[in-house]
Every structure is written in C-alpha cells, then in structure tokens.
Amino acid sequence: MSKPPDFNRQxxxxxxxxxFKSEIIAAIPLTAKEKLFHIRICDPCERENFTFLPGQFxxxxxxxxGEIPISISSSTSNKEFLALCIRNVGKVTGMLHRLKxxxxxxxxxxxxTHFPMEKMTGYNVLLMAGGLGIAPLRAPIYWANNxxxxxxxxxxxxxxxxxxxxxxxxxxxxxxxxxxxNILTIVQKADKRWPGRKGIITDLFGDxxxxxxxxxxxxxxxxxxxxxxxxxxxxxxxxxxxxxVSLERRMHCGMGKCCRCNVGSTFTCLDGPVFDYWTVMxxxxxx
Amino acid sequence: xxxxxxxxERPKIGVFGFTGCEGCQLQIANKEETLKNLFNSIEVxxxxxxxxxxxxxxxxxxxxxxxxxxxxxxxxxxxxxxxxILVAIGACACLGGVNNLKSRFPLSDVVKEVYxxxxxxxxxxxxxxxxxxxDIDLPGCPISKSEFEWLVRNLVLGIKPQFPQYPVCxxxxxxxxxxxxxxxxxxxxxxxRGGCNAICPRNRFGCWGCRGHSEEANFExxxxxxxxxxxxxxxISERINFFNAFNGIL
Amino acid sequence: MLFKTITxxxxxxxxxxxMENNEVIGPKSRDRDTKGAKIYRFLxxxxxxxxxxxxxxxxxxxxxxxxxxxxxxxxxxxxxxxxEQEIRYTIHPRIIVGMRACDINALLKLDQVMLxxxxxxxxxxxxxxxxxxxxxxxxxxxxxxxxxxxxDTAFHGFDLFMTDIGEKYFVAINSDTGYMIxxxxxxxxxxxxxxxxxxxxxxxxxxxFKTQVDITIVPELMDLEFxxxxxxxxxxxxxxxxxxxxxxxTCYCYGIEEDIDLNFDKATKRRFLYSCNLLDxxxxxxxxxxxxxxxxxxxxxxxxxxxxxxxxxxxSLCVGCNRCGKACLAGISPKxxxxxxxxxxxx
Ligand SMILES: Cc1cc2nc3c(=O)[nH]c(=O)nc-3n(C[C@H](O)[C@H](O)[C@H](O)COP(=O)(O)OP(=O)(O)OC[C@H]3O[C@@H](n4cnc5c(N)ncnc54)[C@H](O)[C@@H]3O)c2cc1C
Ligand code: SF4
Ligand code: SF4
Ligand code: SF4
Ligand code: SF4
Ligand code: SF4
Ligand code: FES
Numbered sequence: 001m002s003k004p005p006d007f008n009r010q011x012x013x014x015x016x017x018x019x020f021k022s023e024i025i026a027a028i029p030l031t032a033k034e035k036l037f038h039i040r041i042c043d044p045c046e047r048e049n050f051t052f053l054p055g056q057f058x059x060x061x062x063x064x065x066g067e068i069p070i071s072i073s074s075s076t077s078n079k080e081f082l083a084l085c086i087r088n089v090g091k092v093t094g095m096l097h098r099l100k101x102x103x104x105x106x107x108x109x110x111x112x113t114h115f116p117m118e119k120m121t122g123y124n125v126l127l128m129a130g131g132l133g134i135a136p137l138r139a140p141i142y143w144a145n146n147x148x149x150x151x152x153x154x155x156x157x158x159x160x161x162x163x164x165x166x167x168x169x170x171x172x173x174x175x176x177x178x179x180x181x182n183i184l185t186i187v188q189k190a191d192k193r194w195p196g197r198k199g200i201i202t203d204l205f206g207d208x209x210x211x212x213x214x215x216x217x218x219x220x221x222x223x224x225x226x227x228x229x230x231x232x233x234x235x236x237x238x239x240x241x242x243x244x245v246s247l248e249r250r251m252h253c254g255m256g257k258c259c260r261c262n263v264g265s266t267f268t269c270l271d272g273p274v275f276d277y278w279t280v281m282x283x284x285x286x287x
Numbered sequence: 288x289x290x291x292x293x294x295x296e297r298p299k300i301g302v303f304g305f306t307g308c309e310g311c312q313l314q315i316a317n318k319e320e321t322l323k324n325l326f327n328s329i330e331v332x333x334x335x336x337x338x339x340x341x342x343x344x345x346x347x348x349x350x351x352x353x354x355x356x357x358x359x360x361x362x363x364x365x366x367x368x369x370x371x372i373l374v375a376i377g378a379c380a381c382l383g384g385v386n387n388l389k390s391r392f393p394l395s396d397v398v399k400e401v402y403x404x405x406x407x408x409x410x411x412x413x414x415x416x417x418x419x420x421x422d423i424d425l426p427g428c429p430i431s432k433s434e435f436e437w438l439v440r441n442l443v444l445g446i447k448p449q450f451p452q453y454p455v456c457x458x459x460x461x462x463x464x465x466x467x468x469x470x471x472x473x474x475x476x477x478x479x480r481g482g483c484n485a486i487c488p489r490n491r492f493g494c495w496g497c498r499g500h501s502e503e504a505n506f507e508x509x510x511x512x513x514x515x516x517x518x519x520x521x522x523i524s525e526r527i528n529f530f531n532a533f534n535g536i537l
Numbered sequence: 538m539l540f541k542t543i544t545x546x547x548x549x550x551x552x553x554x555x556m557e558n559n560e561v562i563g564p565k566s567r568d569r570d571t572k573g574a575k576i577y578r579f580l581x582x583x584x585x586x587x588x589x590x591x592x593x594x595x596x597x598x599x600x601x602x603x604x605x606x607x608x609x610x611x612x613x614x615x616x617x618x619x620x621e622q623e624i625r626y627t628i629h630p631r632i633i634v635g636m637r638a639c640d641i642n643a644l645l646k647l648d649q650v651m652l653x654x655x656x657x658x659x660x661x662x663x664x665x666x667x668x669x670x671x672x673x674x675x676x677x678x679x680x681x682x683x684x685x686x687x688x689d690t691a692f693h694g695f696d697l698f699m700t701d702i703g704e705k706y707f708v709a710i711n712s713d714t715g716y717m718i719x720x721x722x723x724x725x726x727x728x729x730x731x732x733x734x735x736x737x738x739x740x741x742x743x744x745x746f747k748t749q750v751d752i753t754i755v756p757e758l759m760d761l762e763f764x765x766x767x768x769x770x771x772x773x774x775x776x777x778x779x780x781x782x783x784x785x786x787t788c789y790c791y792g793i794e795e796d797i798d799l800n801f802d803k804a805t806k807r808r809f810l811y812s813c814n815l816l817d818x819x820x821x822x823x824x825x826x827x828x829x830x831x832x833x834x835x836x837x838x839x840x841x842x843x844x845x846x847x848x849x850x851x852x853s854l855c856v857g858c859n860r861c862g863k864a865c866l867a868g869i870s871p872k873x874x875x876x877x878x879x880x881x882x883x884x
Contacts (some may be wrong), residue, residue, distance in 0.1 A: 064804030
C-alpha cells in the first residue's frame with residue numbers, strides 16, 4: 001500500500017517557539033550582583049513589531065546553557081532596546097553576567113499578564129517594591145509617566161537590604177522632579193552615612209496618606225513582603241481586586257505547557273505573573 | 288575556544304588512581320574517536336593510562352578509587368593542595384564502592400584472607416570525602432564516558448554541574464522497561480540517583496545503587512516495600528551495603 | 538459516524554499492507570510477571586505476528602509517540618559571538634494499532650493543552666497529525682475506572698476504532714484517512730447481524746466494570762481537604778520516583794535542558810518529560826523549593842489531575858486507566874487516594 005494521502009501535514013512554527021535573535025548592546029553593572037542589560041532584537045522588522053505591556057516577561061536563552069524568565073524592565077514605548085535587570089544567582093544568569101556587548105542571545109515572548117494600567121486611570125497609584133522587585137516596576141513607572149495626566153498621585157515605596165543594594169537609585173531624582181511622583185526608600189541595615197530611613201517597607205506606610213477608595217496598588221518583591229503589605233492594605237480598606245502582585249515560580253516554557261510554574265489550579269506564566277490579590281488568595285499556596 | 292564571545296580556558300587536568308579497578312580511568316581513555324575532541328577542550332598533564340610522564344601543574348584532579356592506606360592519604364592530600372577542583376570519580380571514590388565489602392569483616396581477618404602470611408599496612412576503606420574536601424562527585428561504577436564529557440564541558444564553561452536529583456525509576460520508565468519488581472527481583476532504583484539511563488533494569492537486573500542515593504530518598508518506604516514483597520533482611524542488607532551508597536540503613 | 542466490518546483475515550492483510558511502507562506501532566509482550574502474566578508495551582512491530590490483539594493493558598501508555606520522553610527542540614551552530622538556530626519537528630508518518638478508548642481520550646485531553654490553547658505546540662502537532670490511530674475495544678480489567686471518568690468510549694480522536702465481534706471486527710470510521718485505508722482492503726457494509734453482535738459486545742463490556750471512583754465532588758474536595766492528613770498518609774509512602782507520571786497517558790509536564798558539544802560550536806535544546814512528584818520540580822534559583830515535601834508534591838499531582846485541569850477545561854485530566862496505580866511500588870492509586878479523601882469528608 002502506498003502512503004495514505006493526507007500524510008505529513010504541515011504544522012506552523014510559532015514565533016513563540018522560535019524566538020528572536022537579539023544583541024546585547026550594553027551590560028551595565030548596577031550593584032555587586034545585578035547588571036542592567038540593553039538588548040536589541042536584531043531584525044529591524046521584528047524589532048518594530050515587538051510590543052509588550054508593563055509587567056510582562058520574556059524568556060531569554062543562551063544556546064547550550066539554558067533559558068530563563070526575566071521581566072522586562074524598560075518602557076513599553078522604547079523601540080530601540082529592551083532593558084533587563086538581572087541578578088547573578090546561578091547557571092544562566094552567571095553566564096549572562098560574563099557576556100559582553102555584541103553577544104547574541106535568544107528571546108521569546110512577551111509572555112504573561114500585565115499590570116492593568118488602563119484600569120487605573122483616574123486613580124492614585126501606589127507602587128511597592130522590595131529588592132529586585134523594582135525591576136518589573138520600571139515598566140509601569142515609565143508607563144505612568146508617559147500617561148501622567150491619566151493618574152492622580154503616584155507614590156513609590158522601595159525597600160532594600162542595604163544602601164549598596166538599592167537599584168536604579170540614580171534615577172530617583174529624575175522620577176521625583178520630572179515624572180512628578182513621590183518616592184520613598186527604606187533600608188534594613190545601614191551605617192551612619194545613610195541619611196534615609198531604616199526599617200522594613202511597611203514602616204513607610206506611616207509616612208504617606210492612602211485613600212483606599214481612590215487607589216490602586218502594585219506590589220513586587222519576595223513572598224513575605226506580599227503577605228505583610230497586602231494584609232496591611234486590606235485593613236486600610238483597599239479592595240483586594242485593586243492590589244496587584246507579581247509572582248515568581250520556576251519556568252521552562254512560558255506557554256502553559258511545562259507545568260513547572262503551576263500555582264494552585266493555574267499557571268503563573270499564563271494567568272500570571274501579575275495576579276490581583278483576590279485571585280492570589282484563592283490560589284492554593286500562592287504565597 | 289569561544290562561547291558567545293567569551294574566551295574559554297582549557298583547564299589542565301590530572302587523573303589519579305587509588306584503590307580501585309582502574310575501570311573509571313579506562314572509561315576516560317577509551318573510545319579513541321572522541322578523545323581528540325576531549326583533548327581540544329582540556330589539557331591532560333598527568334594521566335598514567337595515556338602517558339607515563341606526568342607533571343604536577345594541574346587545575347582539575349579527577350581521582351578514582353577509595354583510600355585504604357596512610358601513604359594514600361598523604362598522596363591524596365598532595366593532590367588536594369595542588370588542584371583547584373577535585374572531582375571524585377566512580378563509586379569507589381564517591382562511596383567506598385565495592386571495596387567496602389572489606390569493611391564488613393574484622394580488619395585482621397581481611398588482611399589474613401587477602402594477603403595471607405604477608406600482612407601489609409591497610410586501614411578501613413574510606414571515601415575521598417572522608418579524607419579531604421571534594422568539590423564534585425561523578426558517580427557510577429564505572430563512570431560513563433558521556434557523563435564525564437558532560438562534566439568537562441561544564442568545567443570549561445565554568446558552570447557548576449547539576450546532577451539529577453531524581454531516582455533511577457524515572458529513566459527506567461522512560462526506556463519502557465518492565466519493572467524488575469514485577470518479575471520478582473529486588474531493585475534499589477527508587478532510592479538511587481538517576482542519570483545512568485537505568486542500564487541495569489534495562490538488562491533485567493535490579494539496581495545496586497552504584498550512583499549513590501538520590502536526593503531525599505525515602506528509605507523507610509522502600510524498606511516497607513521490600514519486606515512486603517518477601518525479601519529477607521539479610522538479602523536486603525547485602526544489596527544495600529554493596530556500594531555503601533545508603534549509609535548502612537540496614 | 539460511518540461503520541464497516543472487516544474480517545480478521547483481511548485485517549491481517551491490511552496491517553501487513555500498511556507495514557510495507559510505514560512504521561506500525563502496536564502492543565507486544567516482552568517479559569512475564571511473577572504470576573506468569575505477560576507484560577505489554579507499545580513498540581514498533583516488525584511483523585503482524587508480533588501484534589497481540591488480545592493484550593490487556595500496556596504497562597506504559599503510548600503517549601511517548603506524541604510526547605517523546607526526550608526530544609530535541611532545536612539545534613544551534615555557534616560561531617563567534619552569535620549562532621544560527623535550526624528547528625526540525627517533522628516526523629515520518631506512522632500508525633498505532635490497538636489504542637484503548639482511554640488512551641484516545643487521553644490524547645483528546647492533551648490536544649486541549651497542546652493544540653487548542655494560546656500557544657499550539659508544533660512538535661506535538663506534527664506527531665499528532667501524522668499518526669493514524671486504530672483503536673481497539675476490550676473488556677475492562679479489574680481496576681479500570683475509565684467509566685467513572687467518562688472515558689470508556691471514544692467518539693473522536695481516532696481514525697478507525699475496532700470492536701471484536703467474533704469472526705470480524707466492527708469498525709467505526711472517523712477520518713478520511715481511515716476510510717481510505719479500510720477501502721483498499723476488503724471491508725464490508727454493516728449487516729443487521731453485525732449490529733446486533735456489536736450491541737451485545739458493548740453491553741457485555743459495560744456490565745463488566747468493577748471499579749468505580751466517585752469524582753463528582755472531588756474538585757471541591759481538593760480545596761476543602763487541602764490540609765487533610767490523607768495527603769500526609771499517602772505522601773509518607775511516596776518514593777518521589779515519578780513512575781506514575783511517566784506511565785500516565787495524560788501527564789505532560791516537562792523540563793528543558795541545553796547541552797553543548799566538546800568543541801563548543803554546536804548546541805542542543807532538549808525537552809524531557811518530568812513529574813511534579815520529583816523533588817526539584819518547583820525549585821528555583823537560590824535553592825528555594827515551593828514544594829519541599831513528598832506529600833505536598835503528591836497532593837499536587839492529584840490537584841492538577843482532578844482540580845486544576847477541571848478549572849481550565851471542564852474535565853478531569855485523569856482517564857482512569859490506573860497505570861499509575863499499577864506502576865506505583867508504594868501502592869498509591871487514584872482509587873485508593875480519592876476514596877480516602879471522600880471518606881474523611883463523610884466521617
Ligand atoms: C516571571 C519572572 C520574572 C523574573 N524576572 C527577573 C528579573 O527581572 N531579574 C532577575 O534577576 N530575575 C528574574 N527572575 C528570576 C530568574 O528567572 C531566575 O533568577 C533565573 O531563572 C535563575 O536561573 P539560573 O540558571 O541562573 O539559576 P540556577 O539556579 O542555575 O537555575 C537553573 C534553572 O532552574 C530554573 N529556575 C531557577 N530559578 C528560577 C526562577 N526563579 N524562575 C524560573 N526558573 C527558575 C531555570 O530553568 C534555570 O535555568 C524572574 C522569574 C520569573 C518567574
Ligand atoms: S526496575 Fe527498578 S528502577 Fe526500574 S521502575 Fe522498577 S524499581 Fe524503578
Ligand atoms: S541501575 Fe543502579 S546499579 Fe545500575 S548503573 Fe544505574 S545506578 Fe548503577
Ligand atoms: S505516587 Fe508512587 S509512582 Fe508516583 S512518585 Fe510516588 S511512589 Fe512513585
Ligand atoms: S499531574 Fe503532575 S506530573 Fe502530571 S502533568 Fe500535572 S504536573 Fe505533570
Ligand atoms: S489512572 Fe493514573 S495513569 Fe491513568 S490517567 Fe489517571 S492519573 Fe494517569
Ligand atoms: S512556564 Fe511552563 S507552564 Fe508556565
């Protein structure tokens with residue numbers, strides 16, 4: 001018998017599997033462990049068509065080494081390059097830190113949900129970050145600035161372990177004056193040279209006024225932080241559906257296939273990483 | 288050699304043998320066709336299986352065999368002092384391995400049995416890590432060439448190698464093997480570190496645990512399973528202690 | 538649906554005919570267990586005689602012909618600071634004979650994830666679309682609970698589905714390919730007698746289900762009993778060996794690893810099937826493990842099968858083949874665990 005007629009049907013390869021070849025155009029050391037990478041999609045046409053929303057992430061691949069999820073840390077309107085703030089913690093991130101400008105990496109995405117900036121129109125926006133959590137917040141901060149008149153007060157609370165670990169400190173002044181937003185920082189440990197506040201991020205709540213009926217909150221940082229911050233905001237009367245957090249899980253695909261990012265009944269890469277706090281409470285062991 | 292623009296150094300390596308069968312060293316030296324590629328990425332400065340003249344200027348030491356005599360202790364300490372990275376290769380070096388059989392009998396009996404009227408200076412069998420600090424354990428009896436090469440690639444790239452944490456069963460099932468338990472045999476696969484492609488169960492032998500125990504292995508459950516299936520403690524203990532992979536849980 | 542019949546002799550001709558040009562996979566036995574029963578697995582057949590149409594259950598499901606345990610996703614040529622990527626995902630067409638209704642339903646569930654979701658998987662798709670499936674009915678075994686999972690019959694997802702009615706096979710046709718294959722060999726129209734015989738066989742099959750698992754409130758129970766000590770009880774037995782997920786026709790989760798060759802000029806990106814029972818399934822950089830204990834991991838295997846998938850696709854992932862229960866040395870089976878879960882609820 002010869003081959004049955006409709007054998008070897010073609011299937012289409014999605015861009016989400018192939019990815020974009022991209023060039024590292026700058027690798028800027030920020031602290032001892034973090035570097036800021038500027039990455040440009042090589043193909044001008046693909047670069048032009050690549051769009052994302054604040055809070056989304058990409059998978060970045062070093063062929064032969066591995067592929068990891070990283071939040072996009074630049075403005076959605078920046079068509080020149082993507083900024084990624086990456087902490088050196090292991091295999092892939094360690095290798096990335098050794099790469100120099102000119103090296104080609106692969107990126108796939110963007111994946112995941114985003115901070116619903118459009119819903120926040122007309123509200124105050126309270127952004128809270130702990131440590132590396134400031135990286136995914138840069139995109140919403142830029143967004144808020146680009147649409148500054150859409151929002152009322154914008155407040156950023158940022159907690160770090162030590163002054164040396166504060167990320168993007170060099171931008172804070174610009175954010176304050178030009179972007180017209182209020183930014184408060186606090187560190188857990190510091191010597192006398194640190195002029196600012198010492199303590200944990202919830203201590204900063206005393207310094208600001210929050211209108212629960214008029215505020216959206218965005219929280220990014222380690223899981224313990226979500227717990228305390230969101231609990232505090234709830235007691236102030238902020239509805240849980242107006243608080244957004246970004247979760248972190250192990251990821252291997254970004255497309256809801258590998259199940260590694262499973263949280264409760266869903267997947268962090270599809271229904272997250274940005275979840276509203278009501279959903280988080282409903283997901284088993286989300287935090 | 289370059290990787291994405293990073294220049295890769297060729298590490299200088301030495302391969303050393305202690306009390307073992309040299310099987311692991313042979314694994315490294317055999318398969319001539321891949322040796323050329325191997326030597327592209329590393330510089331072998333001390334390896335008796337390949338060349339008799341050795342020098343002591345190496346970064347990575349691969350050490351086979353377990354430690355039984357005081358002179359071996361001294362020699363190993365010298366290697367440790369020289370090497371930036373010390374890799375224990377094979378079950379003997381990582382676990383004590385089959386040599387460990389000896390530890391189950393009083394030492395004087397062993398000396399008499401093995402060396403007869405000419406007793407020599409021999410102590411209890413020790414793993415390398417009982418004597419010096421070991422950076423990496425490359426398991427197996429013998430080690431597999433492909434896993435060795437994988438380790439070398441990681442070393443050249445400067446990556447800490449991640450061995451499978453899961454047990455042998457995963458790969459055994461992936462080979463579509465019949466579980467040897469169903470065929471009435473004993474198997475230590477559920478508590479043994481994977482990565483060998485379940486070569487023993489594939490050939491219808493139960494696993495003996497040559498790769499050491501898997502991470503957070505559930506020994507209690509395995510013991511219950513073995514006893515439920517009618518295996519005698521003596522039989523179990525013989526199996527479990529064969530490679531000394533399970534810290535003598537029975 | 539169209540139906541025909543084919544004599545056993547002609548069925549033999551058909552398979553042998555297909556075999557001439559195509560890879561045919563079917564159940565064959567290799568070993569025997571301690572009671573002397575054959576152990577079956579789906580493997581490539583070299584002749585019709587190797588095909589055992591009276592097989593009971595394959596030890597491992599045939600899912601690996603759609604989602605291989607290990608699969609190269611891409612290869613790279615590295616040079617200087619850059620690289621070229623090559624992706625190959627075409628396969629040679631092949632035919633699988635003898636798949637059970639539960640296994641076909643399992644594929645339909647995998648289709649939901651792999652084909653009908655936001656990001657279709659081209660590797661799976663290539664295999665799925667280029668594999669002809671010839672299904673086969675059987676009398677349920679002691680521990681099959683596909684009836685409870687509503688997967689004891691298959692209405693689509695196959696090309697041909699056969700039921701043994703004595704001298705002949707009664708064949709349901711569900712695709713053009715299946716129709717064409719059947720038409721090249723002598724098949725007959727369904728007669729009145731065939732139809733009676735078919736109904737009788739179906740009736741007999743249906744009367745023989747012994748194991749039932751009541752899953753109506755299981756999705757809710759999964760949340761209500763989340764902290765239950767049922768999980769601890771079963772989890773303490775669990776070896777975290779992943780056997781259950783490997784043999785399961787529906788477990789699909791995986792990991793990605795990348796490898797480079799000794800000359801550092803070629804790299805490979807590889808997918809390997811994994812299991813949420815394995816220790817490092819949810820470990821992230823820095824060593825934090827979101828599911829550090831065996832019983833939590835075991836719970837999540839059930840959570841995905843009976844709760845997570847229900848939320849996403851309105852059906853359980855499990856098809857009730859009990860392969861996991863059979864393969865588990867610790868005796869952990871869905872029937873036992875769920876009965877226990879329901880039991881605590883009633884107590
Ligand atoms: C949505 C999301 C956004 C992120 N954004 C950032 C960011 O902006 N900046 C940053 O520095 N880090 C970010 N991370 C964390 C980052 O992905 C991990 O630090 C990184 O995967 C560690 O990889 P490694 O190979 O260096 O570590 P290793 O410990 O060597 O890990 C080995 C492998 O495990 C997996 N893995 C380990 N940890 C994680 C993890 N946390 N998440 C997913 N997979 C993991 C990966 O497959 C990795 O290759 C983000 C994680 C997620 C889920
Ligand atoms: S034969 Fe051994 S390794 Fe294989 S599944 Fe059975 S117990 Fe596990
Ligand atoms: S199956 Fe067991 S004994 Fe055999 S090679 Fe693997 S770990 Fe060693
Ligand atoms: S449930 Fe059974 S088969 Fe699955 S991981 Fe646990 S012991 Fe292994
Ligand atoms: S139940 Fe567990 S093993 Fe199965 S697909 Fe889901 S996550 Fe993977
Ligand atoms: S019974 Fe077990 S093996 Fe079969 S589908 Fe359900 S979970 Fe998978
Ligand atoms: S990263 Fe694979 S399912 Fe979410």
